[in-house]
Amino acid sequence: MTDQKTIVIGVTGCIGAYKACELVRCLQKRGHRVKVVMTEHATKFVDPVTFRALTHEKVAIDLFDDPIDPIHHISLGQEADVFVVAPCTANMLAKMAHGMADDLLSTTALATTAPILVAPAMNVHMYENPITQDNIASLKARGVHFVEPGDGYLACGDVGKGRLADPEDIADAVEALLFAQRDMEGKKVLITAGPTVEPIDPVRYISNHSSGKMGYAIAEAAAKRGAEVTLVSGPVQVPAPAGVEVVNILTACDMLSAVDERFDTCDVAIFSAAVADKRPAAPADHKLKKGVDDAALDAIQLVTNPDILATMGAKKDGQLVIGFAAETNDVVANGHKKLVSKNADMIVANQVGGGKAFGTDDNEAWFLTAEGDAQLPAMPKTELADKIIDFVAEHL
Numbered sequence: 001m002t003d004q005k006t007i008v009i010g011v012t013g014c015i016g017a018y019k020a021c022e023l024v025r026c027l028q029k030r031g032h033r034v035k036v037v038m039t040e041h042a043t044k045f046v047d048p049v050t051f052r053a054l055t056h057e058k059v060a061i062d063l064f065d066d067p068i069d070p071i072h073h074i075s076l077g078q079e080a081d082v083f084v085v086a087p088c089t090a091n092m093l094a095k096m097a098h099g100m101a102d103d104l105l106s107t108t109a110l111a112t113t114a115p116i117l118v119a120p121a122m123n124v125h126m127y128e129n130p131i132t133q134d135n136i137a138s139l140k141a142r143g144v145h146f147v148e149p150g151d152g153y154l155a156c157g158d159v160g161k162g163r164l165a166d167p168e169d170i171a172d173a174v175e176a177l178l179f180a181q182r183d184m185e186g187k188k189v190l191i192t193a194g195p196t197v198e199p200i201d202p203v204r205y206i207s208n209h210s211s212g213k214m215g216y217a218i219a220e221a222a223a224k225r226g227a228e229v230t231l232v233s234g235p236v237q238v239p240a241p242a243g244v245e246v247v248n249i250l251t252a253c254d255m256l257s258a259v260d261e262r263f264d265t266c267d268v269a270i271f272s273a274a275v276a277d278k279r280p281a282a283p284a285d286h287k288l289k290k291g292v293d294d295a296a297l298d299a300i301q302l303v304t305n306p307d308i309l310a311t312m313g314a315k316k317d318g319q320l321v322i323g324f325a326a327e328t329n330d331v332v333a334n335g336h337k338k339l340v341s342k343n344a345d346m347i348v349a350n351q352v353g354g355g356k357a358f359g360t361d362d363n364e365a366w367f368l369t370a371e372g373d374a375q376l377p378a379m380p381k382t383e384l385a386d387k388i389i390d391f392v393a394e395h396l
């Protein structure tokens with residue numbers, strides 16, 4: 001029995017193909033078994049014999065070139081602990097982004113369930129072409145990992161971004177995927193994030209300063225650790241984390257419906273959204289005009305929004321429920337009141353106001369539970385998110 005990992009490297013037709021030989025050696029030095037799949041074009045740059053000699057494994061090129069294994073696009077994909085495409089041409093990126101499978105490499109990429117790491121290499125204008133960038137964005141959104149190309153003098157004579165990343169950096173990225181914590185695998189995590197927006201009329205609304213950074217960081221941390229994540233989000237500018245389902249909403253009532261629909265089947269619900277506590281009772285269907293609608297503007301009636309966390313806390317049935325508390329003062333005492341009143345298993349209490357928490361990259365929080373409190377130092381929201389997921393993983 002061995003715990004040696006198998007890395008399948010897909011090599012495409014580009015001058016950077018020679019660096020794939022070095023990548024093979026880097027991975028082997030780290031104790032991994034390496035197999036190579038080449039496109040026909042890649043064989044024009046490096047002879048398959050080179051990879052055969054380096055890996056001591058048969059080099060796969062054609063869909064039908066293995067007399068013993070007629071479906072080796074499937075077996076190669078299954079053998080891989082990580083499938084790396086390095087160098088990856090613009091053409092292969094396009095094929096992968098659109099699910100095309102017309103050679104052994106692209107078919108293996110479509111068939112594998114292993115994490116996929118792509119190291120693009122191409123001319124700077126091809127790389128910067130919006131079509132290529134769209135393909136990269138689409139693959140990222142589907143959970144494909146990337147090692148950025150380097151900047152510099154390119155084989156074609158142009159200068160810019162497009163050089164294959166350093167083989168050691170690619171090997172580091174492979175190992176980050178191999179040894180990533182996957183302790184949330186099989187768990188469904190529901191997260192609320194961002195502000196809610198409560199209309200007064202078609203142009204005005206009540207809202208708050210939440211940027212969504214905290215909630216999106218939690219979603220990313222949970223997804224990276226293998227969870228199936230749904231993020232119910234108010235309007236924010238933060239990009240959606242790879243592999244996370246995002247449900248966009250505007251109002252607290254919409255957020256409640258979206259959460260309620262998914263709560264029963266989740267294992268964990270984390271409520272980081274800054275939900276407006278009140279909403280205008282009767283939003284106008286036209287712009288309320290100064291001088292014309294002053295009476296209506298001066299007398300906007302507010303009604304209380306549903307408390308989403310408290311509603312889910314009251315009906316939880318085995319789910320781990322984590323809320324936040326945004327407090328300007330008496331952070332711990334007020335947080336504890338919310339822990340009880342909303343029937344949460346933990347409250348992440350943070351101080352807001354004076355430039356703290358809302359919109360920042362860092363946050364300082366207390367973890368409050370019935371068993372005790374822990375004060376955490378200020379840290380990036382990404383790190384705090386990981387600590388929240390550590391708590392979740394320990395308590396599931």
Ligand code: PMT
Binds near residue numbers: 272
């Ligand atoms: O988005 P960022 O810019 O990164 O900022 C992060 C943050 C400050 C928004 C985040 O760290 C935070 O504190 N989120 C909770 C904000 C909030 O509304 O706190 P609260 O103390 O008012 O509410 C307590 C809890 O009840 C929260 O989990 C909240 O999501 C929930 N709640 C509140 C009201 C309501 N009607 N429904 C709710 O579910």
